[in-house]
Amino acid sequence: MISIQVQTAPFDSGQLTAAVHGGNLAVGAVVSFTGYVRDFNQQKQVHGMFLEHFPGMTEKSLEQIAHEARQRWPLQSVQILHRVGELEQGEPIVFVATASAHREDAFNACAFIMDYLKTRAPFWKKEQTAAGSHWVDGRASDQAAATRWQQDSKDSP
Amino acid sequence: MISIQVQTAPFDSGQLTAAVHGGNLAVGAVVSFTGYVRDFNQQKQVHGMFLEHFPGMTEKSLEQIAHEARQRWPLQSVQILHRVGELEQGEPIVFVATASAHREDAFNACAFIMDYLKTRAPFWKKEQTAAGSHWVDGRASDQAAATRWQQDSKDSP
Amino acid sequence: MIKVLFFARYKEVLKQEQLQLQWQAQWQTLGDIRAHLVQQGGPWSVLEDPGIMCARNQDMCRLDTAVQDGDEVAFFPTVTGG
Amino acid sequence: MIKVLFFARYKEVLKQEQLQLQWQAQWQTLGDIRAHLVQQGGPWSVLEDPGIMCARNQDMCRLDTAVQDGDEVAFFPTVTGG
Numbered sequence: 179m180i181s182i183q184v185q186t187a188p189f190d191s192g193q194l195t196a197a198v199h200g201g202n203l204a205v206g207a208v209v210s211f212t213g214y215v216r217d218f219n220q221q222k223q224v225h226g227m228f229l230e231h232f233p234g235m236t237e238k239s240l241e242q243i244a245h246e247a248r249q250r251w252p253l254q255s256v257q258i259l260h261r262v263g264e265l266e267q268g269e270p271i272v273f274v275a276t277a278s279a280h281r282e283d284a285f286n287a288c289a290f291i292m293d294y295l296k297t298r299a300p301f302w303k304k305e306q307t308a309a310g311s312h313w314v315d316g317r318a319s320d321q322a323a324a325t326r327w328q329q330d331s332k333d334s335p
Numbered sequence: 336m337i338s339i340q341v342q343t344a345p346f347d348s349g350q351l352t353a354a355v356h357g358g359n360l361a362v363g364a365v366v367s368f369t370g371y372v373r374d375f376n377q378q379k380q381v382h383g384m385f386l387e388h389f390p391g392m393t394e395k396s397l398e399q400i401a402h403e404a405r406q407r408w409p410l411q412s413v414q415i416l417h418r419v420g421e422l423e424q425g426e427p428i429v430f431v432a433t434a435s436a437h438r439e440d441a442f443n444a445c446a447f448i449m450d451y452l453k454t455r456a457p458f459w460k461k462e463q464t465a466a467g468s469h470w471v472d473g474r475a476s477d478q479a480a481a482t483r484w485q486q487d488s489k490d491s492p
Numbered sequence: 493m494i495k496v497l498f499f500a501r502y503k504e505v506l507k508q509e510q511l512q513l514q515w516q517a518q519w520q521t522l523g524d525i526r527a528h529l530v531q532q533g534g535p536w537s538v539l540e541d542p543g544i545m546c547a548r549n550q551d552m553c554r555l556d557t558a559v560q561d562g563d564e565v566a567f568f569p570t571v572t573g574g
Numbered sequence: 575m576i577k578v579l580f581f582a583r584y585k586e587v588l589k590q591e592q593l594q595l596q597w598q599a600q601w602q603t604l605g606d607i608r609a610h611l612v613q614q615g616g617p618w619s620v621l622e623d624p625g626i627m628c629a630r631n632q633d634m635c636r637l638d639t640a641v642q643d644g645d646e647v648a649f650f651p652t653v654t655g656g
Contacts, residue, residue, distance in 0.1 A: 195367060196349030203374035203425050209445075210352060210367045213574055216436060217360035229573065230500050232566065235550035260573060268360050272574050279373060281449055281656075282480065288366075289442045292574060298552055300566075301573025302500035313501045316543055316570025323439065370656055386655065387582050389648065392632035417655060429656050438574075449656060455634055457648075458655025459582035470583045473625060473652025 179255040180244045184236050186263035191273050198257055198275040205254050207284040210275035211292055215265050219314070225306045227314075229262045229271070232300035236260070243294045247276065250290065251283040258291065260301065290327050297324040336412040337401045341393050343420035348430050355414055355432040362411050366441040367432035368449055372422050377471070382463045384471075386419045386428070389457035393417070400451045404433065407447065408440040415448065417458065447484050454481040494525065494561070499568035505538040515561040522546050522565055523555035543570040576607065576643065581650035587620040597643040604628050604647055605637035625652040 179200070191212040198208045217224055244256040259273040274291045278284040303314040336357070348369040355365045374381055401413040416430040431448045435441040460471040494513045503509045519525060526544070529536050547566040548557055559565060576595045585591045601607060608626070611618050629648040630639055641647060 190349075190353060191365070192347075192349030192351070192353030194349070195352045195369070196347060199369070199371060199425070199427075201425060205371055206373040207371070208348070208367075208369045210365075210369075211438065211442070212352070212356070212365045212367075213438065214356060214363055214365070216363040231573070232497070232499055232547070232550070232568070235547055235566070238550050239552065268356070268358060270356075281368065281370065281446075282476075285368070285442070285446050285449075289438075292438055292442075296574040297571065299573050300499065300547070300552075300568060300571055302569065303572045304500070313569065314572045316572055319439075320574075388655070389579070389581055389629070389632070389650070392629055392648070395632050396634065453656040454653065456655050457581065457629070457634075457650060457653055459651065460654045461582070470651065471654045473654055477656075 180241065180248070181255070181257045182237055182240045182244065183259040184231065184233075184240070185259070185261060187261075188269060189259055189261070189273060191270055194257060194259065194273050195275060198255055198277050200255060200277070202254050202277065204279055205277045206279045207281040208275060208277045209281070209284040209288040210273065211288050212270050213272040215267050215269050215271060217267050219305065222305065222307045222309075224267065225308070226264065226266045227306060228264055228304040228311070230302045230304065231260075231262045235300050236262075239299045240295065243291055243298065246294070247287045247291050251276075251278060251287045253278050253283065253287055256287070256291070258295070260295070260299070262301070293320070293323040293327060296320040337398065337405070338412070338414045339394055339397045339401065340416040341388065341397070341419060342416070343418060345426060346416055346418070346430060348427055351414060351416065351430050352432060355412055355434050357412060357434070359411050359434065361436055362434045363436045364438040364441040365432060365434045366438070366445040367430065368445050369427050370429040372424050372426050372428060374424050376462065379462065379464050379466075381424065382465070383421065383423045384463060385421055385461040385468070387459045387461065388417075388419045392457050393419075396456045397452065400448055400455065403451070404444045404448050408433075408435060408444045410435050410440065410444055413444070413448070415452070417452070417456070419458070450477070450480040450484060453477040494559070495564040496525065496529070497564065497566040499566065501569050502538055502541075502567055505535050507535070519559060521556050522548060522553065522559050525559060525565055526555060526567065539567055541569060544568075545570060576641070577646040578607065578611070579646065579648040581648065583651050584620050584649060587617050589617070601641060603638050604630060604635065604641050607641060607647055608637060608649065621649055623651060626650075627652060
């Protein structure tokens with residue numbers, strides 16, 4: 179099962195994590211990732227942020243990323259939720275969870291989805307600081323993280 | 336903050352995941368792992384299981400593993416919960432969550448804790464099947480997974 | 493006709509989020525569309541960003557990806573979600 | 575005196591979960607304690623398991639770890655939690 183959601187509303191990563199097992203007795207492992215707005219990023223104090231996206235393409239790209247993960251690892255379910263719009267300090271931005279029979283597959287798939295999402299899904303963060311707002315620069319480390327999955331092997335890098 | 340719990344009672348991985356952020360505005364990433372009793376393991380249909388442990392040493396070894404993770408990666412919090420006693424199909428067995436500023440550290444620390452827990456914490460599973468009950472054999476793949484962290488680098492293997 | 497979309501910083505600098513271009517027979521790739529826009533000068537130089545990303549019909553692609561009449565193309569800065 | 579604990583399969587085969595041993599001056603390592611138990615024959619051969627693990631005073635250790643009078647030692651099969 180693949181579930182993709184793009185929404186402005188806050189979410190409860192706890193409720194989402196609990197739902198990923200879904201009573202499927204073949205699931206041995208659920209790995210979840212939740213990303214939050216930090217108060218400090220790239221040497222700046224951050225009060226909040228605005229997340230812009232490309233409606234339509236956003237959902238399409240997240241689905242493609244989820245499908246690619248399912249082709250690489252045996253997964254019972256993949257859930258991706260990403261917020262857009264205004265976000266405050268400490269609020270959750272993104273949630274990704276994977277369910278599999280074995281932990282290695284669930285861990286790798288979840289990390290893979292985050293790395294691909296960071297570099298291939300059309301979201302842009304604008305941070306609000308005391309000095310005004312600015313668009314966040316792409317990070318070279320995110321590009322490097324995504325590149326490590328581009329080998330032929332489906333295994334962990 | 337390190338939290339270690341060993342208990343017979345079921346737990347809600349959702350509530351635990353939601354609590355890991357803990358309102359700490361420096362946390363950018365929370366990774367959680369939940370392990371479940373599968374209905375099928377090592378070619379056998381499993382109805383339930385009994386988890387034996389070594390009271391005292393169990394808590395001590397989990398704390399050592401959590402401390403080692405905090406030495407290797409900058410973590411705001413580590414939570415480990417492991418159940419013991421009788422467990423049924425589909426029930427959660429173990430929960431591990433890590434909170435960090437960055438996702439790579441949270442992912443690596445969570446995977447590391449699970450790999451070490453699987454090979455260094457004194458728990459033993461006895462599976463109940465239609466043919467009776469039997470102690471689960473240790474898996475060579477778990478030993479291999481733990482070994483990959485024994486390099487000098489704190490980075491991902 | 494080609495529909496062109498801009499996002500984030502590009503949208504702000506260009507003060508528009510989309511435009512329509514009359515199809516030109518010599519266009520072959522998204523890079524050709526970008527070059528056409530950049531040569532208009534002024535704020536359009538924002539599209540010379542070396543980190544520019546693009547999409548064709550809502551699929552991430554490269555500047556050397558082929559384009560054809562009727563396509564929707566998008567130009568945007570490096571994505572920063574997650 | 576040495577307190578010796580057994581867990582899981584070993585505990586079941588040996589039909590006991592702990593025992594006390596009078597300290598013997600020639601003992602140097604946990605391996606020596608194991609050898610002493612194994613030589614009792616019968617069910618004690620379960621401790622010849624090549625996957626045997628052990629702990630000294632509730633710290634995971636190896637069979638060549640030193641032991642001394644008053645220690646609590648434990649022998650158990652490969653752990654399988656998580």
